Amino acid sequence: MSDSDCQRYYICINSRPRVLACGGDNAFDELTSTSEWPAYPCAYPMDAPCQGRGAPQPAQPTADCPHQYGFFQSPNADAMHCGSYRMCVEGKAIEMQCPPGLAFNSDNVRCDWPDLVPSCNAEQYLGFQCPPAPIDDDGNPMDVVNYAYKGNCYAFYSCEHGRPRFLTCDQGFAFDSVRGHCVNEKEVQCAVPLTQH
Template sequence: MLRFVSFTLAIVAMCNGQIAVERDPVCGTRNGFYGIEGNCDAYVECRDYRSREMQCPDGLHFDPAVAWPNYPCGYPMEVDCAGRGIAQPAQPSAECPHLYGFFPSPKATADECGYYRMCVDGVAVEMACPPGLAFNPSNARCDWPDTVSTCNAAAFLGFTCPPPPVNEIGELIEGPVNYKYEGNCFAFFSCEEGRARLLSCDAGYGFDPISGRCVDGDIIKC
């Protein structure tokens, strides 16, 4: 009789969609990620209220803001570890200081500072920033050359901003001034306070050195 009653209750619970699930007290939701205090790389993953302690690969940090089921680990420049605890010891390879991340390339010099390497599971892949940008080791990003302390911006760009122009009464013209990028109809240098930035016109437009602006590409004789 007791077995029959238990079976009947189980059937009723299933019909109501209320199947009993054993809950781990760590899991506030059925599925989700939870950080571990004092640790920047480790986290708890909950699946069906059951927890499992995990750790991001070397070079990546756990992102406490990530939503399940997205991948919970990110690069340090995207996921700040400050004040969250320690990171796991580095696992360097012959090519990389960490298994994952972006690092200076041995190909890079002060005059050629756009090179960097991307490390994937300890294997380095040589990369290059988009034209006009230099790799910045301080934030592991491609950045304006004048903001990278190890880069000779003038030599790297092959351009130095001329003295700022003045108007008819001798006053400095405020705002950026644009100059032609030799050998290219669409790119140009924009100078402001002596800093040169290599920019490009939108698709369908070309740079007019007379007006210093991007104009309809049909007007430009390229």
């Protein structure tokens, strides 16, 4: 295969090679050669960079998308609304939202903890500021402390080294604010009906 085109790849059919190419501005993902068949061989430009294997296809931007395919920061996102992002398919933008408690990180193109997203104000986004950490038996601040989420006993805040993160208990468990962790939901007096979590 030519080193000047990272969109093209070989597929062998009946022991004969056939040249195919990824569409749009997608690139061949070299990791699929070690994956189980039938792994899709093409990936978004940010997931299969062309460094060292030719020039990437030029971006084909549209009014709403910088590339035909991929995930991008939404213009609706700001430091207090960091969960918004765009998925571009054939140059058309679809507004998306990260799962509760996560923010879109344009550095790794994933939904991530808000405190790891430089453009996000985690405390404003989550609506929670970690209080000073309690002191453990050795006189050191505790690394991880959990706090109740008002209005829903199936969710809670976890402060890890003073950074707030929104979490939920597994199915069948609820947060016990006295013990500071999830327990069997039958052990917690919950104002939220079981069908709502």
